[in-house]
Amino acid sequence: MEVVRYTYRLRPGATATSALLAEWGRCRFLWNEAVHQQKVGAKPTFVSLSKMLTEARARNAWLRAGSQVAQQQTLRTYAAALRHSFTVPGRGRPTVKTRKRSLPSMEYTLRGFTIAGRRLRVAGGITMPVVWSRDLPSPPTSVRVYQDSLGHWYASFVARREAAAAPEASEAIGVDWGVKTTATTTDARFDLPYLGHRKRCAAELARAQRKMARRRRPKGHTHSNGYRRAKHAAAKLxxxxxxxxxxxxxxWAKRVVDHHQVIAVEDFKPTFLTRSTMARKAADAAIGAAKRELIQQGTRAGRKVVLVPPAYTTMTCSSCAARAKQRIGLNVRIFECAACGFTACRDLNAARTILATVERDRAGTDDVRHVTTSLRNAGSNAVRAGNPLDSTVGKR
Ligand SMILES: [Zn+2]
Incomplete structure (x- = not known):
């Protein structure tokens, strides 16, 4: 059995929408209260926050008007976020949720929601129709009701489902990320080209954003309706x-995972490539999505997913493991080894080096360590390999 999320569009009416927004206002207040406590030196835990909630509800009728389930869950989420900020390196403390900047999101546990017929009913007597685009695999154990930046509402259910066994596979594959080809792999049949329709979409988006810029009024003035429309169109694209x-x-990830037991992935950090151009950002987003799906599906299927640090993968020869003396410029598309004369497409060479790093590590697993921190969302069974430089040199 595996735990999965199933998300559906909600179509709340005017009454339900305003009730949801009011509920969000109360949850947001409690979250910010917890942030404030932390800022003045307390180290709030879920226990201390629950106590605060009980007292606050006793004092304030307007808090009592809201659902206790949603409010408790807000504080539980806060406490977890705070805990992670202490244990996970690089994760900041939870911050204040402002009215303008944050989007509504409430979680309801088992006793806080029911599905009656075609409708979802959450604590506080809020009912709304759900667009059941597919069947839930089992009765859900919790639901998150949230609104996106376009103003649409969704319900994301947590449910269990029978894990489909992944097909037998013994092959290994190396994956390198890039702008022109989103994923170059050691086996050309599994390359993921950068898809053309995304480029068209990026151009449309750029046009929409120019329109927005033209219609923007000087600071301090209210936005025009034309500007709001343009903004909405850009957000939609x-x-x-x-x-x-x-x-x-x-x-793509399913195809790769179905055919491979070992998946060596370049641990790409989007910030390296993110420049100002829209095309670059779109390419980065494509890489981010592909990497996320590959790790998630790979670990879920019980494959060995290894993340290889990107440093030196493009400079290391995948044939003899010699490292080039200088970084290769981004415009050089062919890798040529000075030591053994091996030539290959730059990305293919990188993919082969990534795979070689992992295959060598399989022999001596010392520098493969489990990563539970930055892969929290990925099911945390992926491992991170050592730097190819530290280990390739001198081992071959
Ligand atoms: Zn070489």
């Missing part, structure tokens, strides 16, 4: 592009 990314990446 953005959403569309990210949905297409997710869809394509899912199908």
């Amino acid at each position: 953005h959403k569309k592009a990210s949905r297409q990314n997710t869809h394509d990446s899912r199908q």
